Amino acid sequence: MKVRTAPARKRSSGGLPKRGPAPRDDRNGARRGDTTRLAILNAAERCFGEGGFDGVSLRTITEVAGVDLALANYHFGSKDNLLREVIARRARIVHDERIRALEEARRLAGARSPSVEAIVTAFLEPLLRRLINRDQGWQHYASLVSQLDISPKFTVLTGDVLDPTALHFINALRLALPKAAPRAIYWGYMFLLGSMVQVMSATGRIERLSHGVCESDDIASALRELVPFVSGGLRALQTAPR
Amino acid sequence: MKVRTAPARKRSSGGLPKRGPAPRDDRNGARRGDTTRLAILNAAERCFGEGGFDGVSLRTITEVAGVDLALANYHFGSKDNLLREVIARRARIVHDERIRALEEARRLAGARSPSVEAIVTAFLEPLLRRLINRDQGWQHYASLVSQLDISPKFTVLTGDVLDPTALHFINALRLALPKAAPRAIYWGYMFLLGSMVQVMSATGRIERLSHGVCESDDIASALRELVPFVSGGLRALQTAPR
DNA sequence: TACGGATTTCAACATTCAATGAAATATAAT
DNA sequence: ATTATATTTCATTGAATGTTGAAATCCGTA
Known part of the structure; x- marks a missing residue:
C-alpha cells in the first residue's frame, strides 16, 4: 500500500517533500488547476495591492478568489511564494517591454544618444500605459509594487525584480548626461523611481490637495x-552640484 | 463599594468607558507612567518603521520596549491609536519647522518670491537634517511615514499629517513658478514628495545599483x-506641457 | 472500465493576534 | 497612616493566522 502523500513534487530547489502541482514540462499545455491558480493569483494581486502583504490573509484572498483555503498553499506553497509569483508574472512583461522601448529609442537616435526624454519615456510608458488604459490587474500590481518598493522588508524581492532593468537605464542616462557625475545619475534614477511610485500608488491625496483639479487615476495627465x-530634473543634475 | 474599573477617562471623543491614563491637564507635570509611555512610543516607532504597521504585533513592540503587553492598550487604547500618536509626535515638529523655514525664506527674499530652490529646501531640510545627523528615532519615523504615504489604507492618516503643510508650499511654488499651470504644480508637489520618500526609505537598493558609489544613509549627499x-524638474514644468 | 496522478475539499493543527478584566502595586494627597 | 488614583501585572478571552494531513473527487489514459 503506497503512502500517496507526496506526489514527487520538486520545488524550486533542495525540495523537502511537499505537496503541490507537478512541474510544468511543456509550456503550452493547459491543466485542470490552471483556472484556480489564476483566480488565486488575481485575487492576491488585488488584495495585496489594496491592503499590503501583511494586511491581508490567505483566507481573504481565497475567499475573493472563490476557492478553498488550502488551494493557496497547494498551488503556491506559501504566502511568501504567492507574493513572489504575483510580482514575477507582470514584472517580466514590464522589464522586457522597457528594454525593447529603450532599444527602439536608441535605434531612432541613430549614432547619437537618445534624449533624456526618450529614455525616461521608455522607462515609464510600459507600465503607465496599462494604468492609462484602466487595466485593473495592472492597477493593483502597480499599487503593490509601490508599497514593496518602500518597505525595507521586501528590498530583496523588489531588488530582484527592478534592479536588472535599472542598470540598463542608468547606463543610458549616463550617456545622455555626460557631464553628470555617476553619483548624480544613481540618485537621479532613484528620484525617477520615487516620482513614478507616487503616480502609481493612487492614494487619492492629490484630489484633496487640489480640490479636484487633479485626479489620481488620470495617469495620462500625470505622465504629461x-x-x-x-x-x-536630471538635466539640472549636470550643472548644479560642484 | 465602588466599581473602580473606570477612572473616568475621557477619550478623544464620544468616549465609551475605557481604561487608560487620566487626561493631562497641565503641560509640564511629569507623571509616573511617562517613561513607560515613551518606551512604548519609541519601540513602536522602530518596529513600525522596520516591519510596517501590519507586520508588527503589539507583543513585539512591548517586548522591545521591555514592558508588559497590556500597557500598550492601557496607554494608547488601541494599536491604531498607537500608530497615530507615533506619527503625531514628530509630525508636529516637522510641520512647524517647515512653516518657519518657509517664512524665513520669504523674509530673505524681500518683496520678490523666494527661489524654487529656497522653497524646496525649506520643505526638505527640517526632516532630512535629522537623518543627516543619524538620529535613529527620526530615521525610523521617516521610514514609517514613507511606507504609510504609499499605502492606500493609510491615506486618511497621512493626509491629516501632511496635507496642511502641503498647501503652504504649493502656494509658495505657485508664486515662484507663475507660468506653470496649477495642475503642473500639484503634480510637481507629488513628485517632490515621491523623490523625498525614496531618500527617506533607506532600503539599501542604491548601494547594490551603484556598487557602493552611493550610500542610502548618506543623506547629505542625497540632498545635494x-x-x-x-x-x-519644477522649472521644467513651466514650459513643457502645452 | 479500471487505474493513477492531479486537484479539491474538509477539518483540524499549533500559534499568534488585539484586547480586556481583575487583582496587585505604586504614588501622591490628605 | 489612610485614602484615592494611577499604573502595572497576570491571566485569559475569542478570533484570526499560516500551514498541513487525509480523504474525496476529478479526469486523462491504459
Whole structure:
C-alpha cells in the first residue's frame, strides 16, 4: 500500500517533500488547476495591492478568489511564494517591454544618444500605459509594487525584480548626461523611481490637495507632467552640484 | 463599594468607558507612567518603521520596549491609536519647522518670491537634517511615514499629517513658478514628495545599483542632488506641457 | 472500465493576534 | 497612616493566522 502523500513534487530547489502541482514540462499545455491558480493569483494581486502583504490573509484572498483555503498553499506553497509569483508574472512583461522601448529609442537616435526624454519615456510608458488604459490587474500590481518598493522588508524581492532593468537605464542616462557625475545619475534614477511610485500608488491625496483639479487615476495627465519633470530634473543634475 | 474599573477617562471623543491614563491637564507635570509611555512610543516607532504597521504585533513592540503587553492598550487604547500618536509626535515638529523655514525664506527674499530652490529646501531640510545627523528615532519615523504615504489604507492618516503643510508650499511654488499651470504644480508637489520618500526609505537598493558609489544613509549627499533635481524638474514644468 | 496522478475539499493543527478584566502595586494627597 | 488614583501585572478571552494531513473527487489514459 503506497503512502500517496507526496506526489514527487520538486520545488524550486533542495525540495523537502511537499505537496503541490507537478512541474510544468511543456509550456503550452493547459491543466485542470490552471483556472484556480489564476483566480488565486488575481485575487492576491488585488488584495495585496489594496491592503499590503501583511494586511491581508490567505483566507481573504481565497475567499475573493472563490476557492478553498488550502488551494493557496497547494498551488503556491506559501504566502511568501504567492507574493513572489504575483510580482514575477507582470514584472517580466514590464522589464522586457522597457528594454525593447529603450532599444527602439536608441535605434531612432541613430549614432547619437537618445534624449533624456526618450529614455525616461521608455522607462515609464510600459507600465503607465496599462494604468492609462484602466487595466485593473495592472492597477493593483502597480499599487503593490509601490508599497514593496518602500518597505525595507521586501528590498530583496523588489531588488530582484527592478534592479536588472535599472542598470540598463542608468547606463543610458549616463550617456545622455555626460557631464553628470555617476553619483548624480544613481540618485537621479532613484528620484525617477520615487516620482513614478507616487503616480502609481493612487492614494487619492492629490484630489484633496487640489480640490479636484487633479485626479489620481488620470495617469495620462500625470505622465504629461512627469516626463518633463524628471527630464528637467536630471538635466539640472549636470550643472548644479560642484 | 465602588466599581473602580473606570477612572473616568475621557477619550478623544464620544468616549465609551475605557481604561487608560487620566487626561493631562497641565503641560509640564511629569507623571509616573511617562517613561513607560515613551518606551512604548519609541519601540513602536522602530518596529513600525522596520516591519510596517501590519507586520508588527503589539507583543513585539512591548517586548522591545521591555514592558508588559497590556500597557500598550492601557496607554494608547488601541494599536491604531498607537500608530497615530507615533506619527503625531514628530509630525508636529516637522510641520512647524517647515512653516518657519518657509517664512524665513520669504523674509530673505524681500518683496520678490523666494527661489524654487529656497522653497524646496525649506520643505526638505527640517526632516532630512535629522537623518543627516543619524538620529535613529527620526530615521525610523521617516521610514514609517514613507511606507504609510504609499499605502492606500493609510491615506486618511497621512493626509491629516501632511496635507496642511502641503498647501503652504504649493502656494509658495505657485508664486515662484507663475507660468506653470496649477495642475503642473500639484503634480510637481507629488513628485517632490515621491523623490523625498525614496531618500527617506533607506532600503539599501542604491548601494547594490551603484556598487557602493552611493550610500542610502548618506543623506547629505542625497540632498545635494535632490534639491537641484526637484528644482530643475519644477522649472521644467513651466514650459513643457502645452 | 479500471487505474493513477492531479486537484479539491474538509477539518483540524499549533500559534499568534488585539484586547480586556481583575487583582496587585505604586504614588501622591490628605 | 489612610485614602484615592494611577499604573502595572497576570491571566485569559475569542478570533484570526499560516500551514498541513487525509480523504474525496476529478479526469486523462491504459
